[in-house]
Amino acid sequence: xxxxxxxxxxxxxxxxxxxLRAFAAFPGPGLAYFGVxxxxxxxxxxxxxxxxxxxxxxxxxxxxxxxxxxxxGSLLMGWLMCGLARVAIAGVRGEEATWNNTVVxxxxxxxxxxxxxxxxxxxxxxxxxxxxxxxxxxxxxxxAFCSAIDRKESWTAALGRSRxxxxxxxxxxxxVGVATGMLLLPxxxxxxxxxxxxxxxxxxxxxxxxxxxxKSAAAAFDPAAAATMILSAALGAxxxxxxxxxxxxxxxxxxxxxxxxxxxxxxx
Numbered sequence: 001x002x003x004x005x006x007x008x009x010x011x012x013x014x015x016x017x018x019x020l021r022a023f024a025a026f027p028g029p030g031l032a033y034f035g036v037x038x039x040x041x042x043x044x045x046x047x048x049x050x051x052x053x054x055x056x057x058x059x060x061x062x063x064x065x066x067x068x069x070x071x072x073g074s075l076l077m078g079w080l081m082c083g084l085a086r087v088a089i090a091g092v093r094g095e096e097a098t099w100n101n102t103v104v105x106x107x108x109x110x111x112x113x114x115x116x117x118x119x120x121x122x123x124x125x126x127x128x129x130x131x132x133x134x135x136x137x138x139x140x141x142x143x144a145f146c147s148a149i150d151r152k153e154s155w156t157a158a159l160g161r162s163r164x165x166x167x168x169x170x171x172x173x174x175x176v177g178v179a180t181g182m183l184l185l186p187x188x189x190x191x192x193x194x195x196x197x198x199x200x201x202x203x204x205x206x207x208x209x210x211x212x213x214x215k216s217a218a219a220a221f222d223p224a225a226a227a228t229m230i231l232s233a234a235l236g237a238x239x240x241x242x243x244x245x246x247x248x249x250x251x252x253x254x255x256x257x258x259x260x261x262x263x264x265x266x267x268x
Contacts, residue, residue, distance in 0.1 A: 009172065010169060010172035010173075010176070010250070010253055010254070010257075011172075012172075012175055012176055012179050014253075015176055015246060015249045015250050015253060016179075016246065018092050018249040018252070018253070019088070019092065019242070019245035019246045019248065019249040020245075021091070021092075022088050022090075022091030022092045022245055022248065022249065023088075023091070023245050025091050026087065026091055026097045026098075028099070029083065029084050029087045029097075029099065029101075029102050030084065030087075030088075030241050030244075030245065033080055033081070033084045033237075033240075033241055033244075034234075034237045034238060034241045035237075036077075036080060037077060037080075037236070037237035037240055037241070038230075038233050038234045038236075038237040039233075040073055040077055041232070041233030041236050041237055042229065042230055042233045043073070044070065044073070045229050045232070045233060078109070078113055078116075079104060079109050080102075081240070081244060082104040082108065082109050082112050082113075082149055083101070083102030083103065083104050084102065084241070084244050085112075085145070085146055085149045085244050085247070086101045086104065086149050086150070087101045087102055088244055088245045088247075088248035089146060089149065089150050089248045089251065089252060091245075091248075092245075092248050092249045092252040093252055104149070108148070108149065108152055110155075111148045111153070111154050111155040111158065112145055112148040112149050112155070112158075114148075114155035115141075115144035115145050115147070115155040115158040115159060115162075116144070116145040118141070118144070118155065118159060119137070119138070119141040119142065119144050119145065119159075119162075122134075122137040122141065123135075123137045123138040123141075126138075135174075136170075138177070139166060139170040139173050139174060139177075140162065140163050140166055140167075140170075141159050141162045141163065141166075142166060142173055142177065143161070143162035143165055143166055143250070143251045143254055143255075144158040144159045144162040145158070145247070146248055146251035147161040147162055147165075147251065147255075150251070150255075164258060165251075165254040165255055165257070165258040166254060169254060169257070173250065173254075176246065176250050180242075180243050180246050180247070183238075183239040183242055183243060184236070184239045186235045186239075187232050187233075187235035187236035187239060190228055190231060190232035190235065
């Protein structure tokens, strides 16, 4: 046996092609997720501007209700993403995916969301405090979400599984992560443009009474700004949909390589 042989490398284009094939094989869930997230992004963008006015009369008014509704919507979007991730993983493996694959139990959702939250929180804290540990946390636990969905295991076990299958492939994971993150740039740029163009209205809302601010916001309605908001929401939804498929494709490749490596060790 040649123990000095280099392990197979993961290429970005191969991961992207695999994700695209999975989407093309059964596009329904991906398109449905894209539509729901687009609508949610539009609502969330409009509601965030209204919340600035509601804060002028805090704690009265619908601000608390709006915050609760936003939280519930975010939880729902997370649950839908879990279902889409399961469909994407099945599609990448060439399995026949159905709408039943999108059904995720509350227990599965809890562990997947906990794994995702732990990964993001550890990455954020690491980047804020020491930078390098944040990068390692990002790479090491990047597969925890998909592992929890695919293997139906606890979030702690998913974190451990991610560490195992990611070892030795940090450079490829980083490359795919950077390439995937670029998908978010168009939506972010449009969102920043919309916020910049409405800066005067925001200052009026923060500096005046709520009734006057509401009238000012209504009078200043701009169809172009509304169109920009909708386009930004659609671009963001498309990015999140694509990222789910790409993440699933990367996870399957890493999982297969790990299983093959373990089988090779047993043979040796």
